[in-house]
Amino acid sequence: MRLLDEQAIEHIALGASLLGTGGGGDPHVGKLMALNAIRKHGPVKLVSPSELPDDALIVPSAMMGAPIVIIEKIPNGQEFITAFQGLEGILNKKVYATIPIEAGGVNSMIPIAVAAQLGIPLVDADGMGRAFPELQMVTYHLDGIPASPMVIVDEKGNRVILNTITNNWAEEIARVCTVTMGASVMISLYSMTGRQVKDSGISGIMTFSELIGKAITNARKTNTDPLEDLLDITKGYKLFQGKITDVSRNISGGFNRGLCAISGLDEYTEQSMEIAFQNENLIASKDGTVVASVPDLICIIDVDTLIPVTTETLKFGRRVVVLGIPCVSKWRTPKGIETVGPRYFGYDIDYTPIEKLAAKQEG
Amino acid sequence: MEYRIGIDVGGTNTDAVVVDNSGAIVASIKCPTTTDVFGGINAALHGVLEQLNVKKEAITYAMLGTTHSTNAIVTRKDLLKVGVIRIGKPAGMAIQPMIDWPGDLVTTVSNQVFHVAGGHEFNGKEIFPLDEEALKEAFKAMKGRVEAVAVTSIFSPVSFAHEDRAAALAHEILGDQIPVTLSHEIASIGLLERENAAILNAALNKVARTTALGFKKALENEGVRSAKVYLCQNDGTLMNIDYSIDYPILTIACGPTNSIRGASFLSGCDNALVLDVGGTTSDVGVIRQGFPRESSIAVEIGGVRTNFRMPDLHSLGLGGGSLVKVNGSHVSVGPESVGYRITEEALVFGGSTLTATDIAVRLGLADLGDSSKVAHIPMETAKEAHTVMMDMVQKGIDSMKLTKDPVPLVLVGGGSLLVGNTIEGASEILRPENFSVANALGAAIAQVSGQIERVYSLDSISREKAMEDAKNIATEEAVKAGAAPETVQIVEVDDIPLAYLPGNATRIRVKAVGDLKR
Known part of the structure; x- marks a missing residue:
């Protein structure tokens, strides 16, 4: 376990924009949400998957929709209180920690803001090791973990709960809901146990992002060959x-x-x-x-x-x-x-x- | 004959030119920029008019490109206290306004921030109806605490009804005189960057007023009373002086744009590369359709991120004052430079430092100072140094060119005599006369523009219809800004589909430009 401060968040955001491989949305807005949250609630506890109890409920948090919409219609910040309440009601269990679905772009930052706000740990793992465009494109899916029950929440307070027969259906239905709800929504899906995170998650990805971010930041400060550092790390x-x-x-x-x-x-x-x-x-x-x-x-x-x-x-x-x-x-x-x-x-x-x-x- | 005056305030010099109807320069001057800025402007204005033997009534236009607003933000001086309204609640609460501003600037500008319910979705639908009661409460709370107001509503570039209503209420409660900036009038999509620009714009109202009135007064003092007066914007077009009081943020960093526009005009090239060689560095820019190609990187002003577009420039560490170091057979040039001290330190001026200018004199490219003072430099060494310099130029030009086809290269700036007469990739090298006052000329010949950016849903109208609509609005805006309708042209169309979103929504940005009405 270690604490993520403002400097760490800056580095992770920069690393996440590399792992976004051009997509995933500019992490800038997500970074400001994370900074806003930790200034208000204090630093975030980052835990590695091995620290999780096997039976703990671990819930991913992410944004879905158009990156250009999120840079204009900034979220409310309370969305995940509503989302997690919905899931806890169905699963009859308290959320122990949150975890990113993807390491690239804006979705690397949302879980940091959520962890700060709700006072829960953030797991140092994700389901992509990069950014991908669709909800079934996660290692959790490869290991047969269902996306459902999935919660979609908008800033207005609307909450949609999906129970779909496959993960691909979750993707299709969720995308239609997203547009109707204003093209930028918050989602929670692939609820897992601590055991499942240990088996299916990509461990250490936030730390990896942070290292990449540090290398890029240093590139601006030093005159060494920073590209070499970046190639070494990645x-x-x-x-x-x-x-x-x-x-x-x-x-x-x-x-x-x-x-x-x-x-x-x-x-x-x-x-x-x-x-x-x-x-x-x-x-x-x-x-x-x-x-x-x-x-x-x-x-x-x-x-x-x-x-x-x-x-x-x-x-x-x-x-x-x-x-x-x-x-x-x-x-x-x-x-x-x-x-x-x-x-x-x-x-x-x-x-x-x-x-x-x-x-x-x-x- | 009618005349135009163009003045450009730079970091080192304030330049002024007078051009006639045909665009010919009939007078020009360079004066040192003063700390109060107006000293330099007055001196340049007085100097250039002295050279001119025409009736003052014949001067019909006066244009100023100035750093007043930039200086005010950077030095945190003369900024107004701003009441900040963000409309869109419950959206937008996750990031507070001014969150990433430097602390001292926040303290100077605002401690009155209010979130109000309202705002729009990307398709123009209301998020919530505007909460007028909350707005009224906010303005009442601001009474006596603020000197200006900035209003930013979510998706106001798509629908600005809530911003307009907020302005009416602000005037009702805080009085007709309170300056109110509405974000949709100055910037595009990207809430935080647009809000930043709106807040800075509101804070600059007093500076803008001083600048506008000061320039008018300076003109009157010189007897120029009948000229229409304009300020330059960062996109190379003009705002009339009354407009400039309302939108000072748009005048930020107009210098580089003026320089590239001036070079385009002097050379007669609408599409070319421009190499501006100064004392310490050189900038390579691109002229496309007579305007600078814009950079795609977010621009920071005084530590605040905005979404303004600036010219795409590539800087090289090469200028007239660049140090030349000889170490055996190895010769290096720059990036260290003697800068403005060149007239004391270069060998040809009796100094003791070997500079790029000395090399140019030794090779006969320039006739400056005392050439006997560089006669001792071995020709081989001078040639080697020049090869190093040209390599730098070559690389800079390569990196800015879009195709392998050769393009014209326009050389401006005091140091441009360093550059030889052949460069690979340049179809021709143009060295226009008066190149040292390209900036002020850029101000004098500036046009007026109209611009819009909207999100269209292509499910409800065709792409062609959407484009046509956007082009019509941009044209109307240009005419409103003072363009002669028959001269208005669409110079830029940008069309970016919204990612991760069905429904074929696309963002269209159009800019129209025309000549000033006579």
Whole structure:
């Protein structure tokens, strides 16, 4: 157990924007919610999964909806009091701790605010090790944990409780509710026991985010080679460096489908990279050859500051570095690939781990 | 013949130019910027008019780009006490207004913050009806404690009815004279950044008034009485002076924009790269359709995050005063520089420091100072140093270019003589006359604009209809700001689908620009 203070939150937010792989929403608003909450209620207790009693009730907290809506319609802050009361009523048990559903973007921060406000511990684990767009895209789902009962709460005080036959149905119904309730809502789902968190969660992810955030912050202060530090910490690969020359987007079914073209600079002169993104970056190809694909992490960062760039702020002329980071091994199982592999997102390619692709590039 | 005066207040110099109908510069001057700002403005105005032999009535427009507002925020001086209203309760309570402001600025600006029920959803539906009673209570509580009011309602860029109603109530209770800033009038989606801008704008009202009246008075003192008076905005367009009192925040950081616009005009290029070489650093910017390409990074003003757009600039540690160090066969240039002390410290001016300017003189690129004082530098060394400098320029230009195709490069700024005559990737190199007063010229030739940003649901109207609607509103806004209707053009269209959201909602941003009505 350790306490998270303002400095830790700043670092985690920065790390989370890298793990967001372009999606997950800008953590800035989530960070301010977390800061607002700990200034009011004091620092948050971060506990590792091994510290949890096996039978304790652990409940994820997250935001669902459009990131652009949450930056305008800031939440009320009381949503999870309503949400957890709903769950406790059904499950007949007190919530012991909260846990993030994803480590990337705004949803890495919401559980910190919730833990501070409710005075409960925050578990140092998540269900993605990055950001993904749909509710069934969690390691909890891979291990057969049901999303239901799921609670959806808006800032107005409306509370919807879903009991669905599959986790995919939870995703579909919840998304419709989200729009009706104002396009940015708070959700709680995949209630688990401490035992289940130990087995299915991705342990240590908040601490990992914090390390990444520290490395990026230091990049702005020191003149050492900060990219090397970042690659060391993440076991990542530098895939490319260049400037964005084209960004095209269209929408279908509520998801951005876009392509970002980058033309090479410095040691990558005369080369080009294309990144296919939906809300997150999904496939990176260099001169027509795939060099990384989902579920591995493809991160675009600013060349000078190393600050991660979200898909919504991809702009012509921006100078960037592209990183590839191996995903957690849970995603590399057949069910994992089926749930979040390239084909699920509509790309007709087989998933190959980034380590192998990198070895091929070098060889 | 009619004339326009353009004045630009920079960190070091205050520049003024007078241009005629055809856009030709007929007079120009550079004066040192003074700490009170007006000293420099008065001197520049007086100096430039002295050079001019025309009737004062022939001066029909006067434009000022100034740092008054920026200085006030940075130094925390002359700021008003602001009553802050956020409409949207129960939404918005999770983050207090001004949460990430520097503490001393919060203390200076506001201790009166109220959350009021109301606000809108992304589709324009009310979150809750506006709680007028709570608003009235808030304004009553502010009586005698605030000098201005800032109102920010959730999704006011989509529907501003609640902000408008709040303004009416503020005037009813706090009096007609109280300055009220409504957030939807100055910034776009992003509640906290828009609210920050609204609060700063309200706090700047007194400074804005002083600036506007001061400029008018300075003109009158010089006998310029019939000119229409404008202030420059950060997007390269103008606001008339009455408008500028209500929206001072929009004048923040107009300098770099004026410089790029001036360079575009001087060179006649609508699409080009601009390299502005100063004493210590150089900036590379991009002209697109005559306007600077904007940066996508959130801009901080005095430690406060806003969503204003600033020109996208790439800075290099190379200027006329950059130190050149020779270590055996290894030559390095910058980033250290003698800066403004160049006229004492450079070798050609009798100093003892080897600078980039000395290298340019040795190679015959520039004719400055006493060239005999650099004759001892081996030609090989000078060439090597120049190669290092050109490499820096080359990299900076490469990083700003969007395609491999060569584009024109416009060179401005006092240090631009360092740059040689061929650069890979530049189709041509233009060195316009009067390049040292590009900023003030940018002010003199500025146009007026109208801008809107809305979220449209493409389930209820077609994309084309939505675009057309947005373009019409932007055009109307430009005409309202003083543009001649037949000259208005749409210069920017941005269309971003809302992520993670079915219902085909899209955010459309349109900017229209036109020439001032004669």
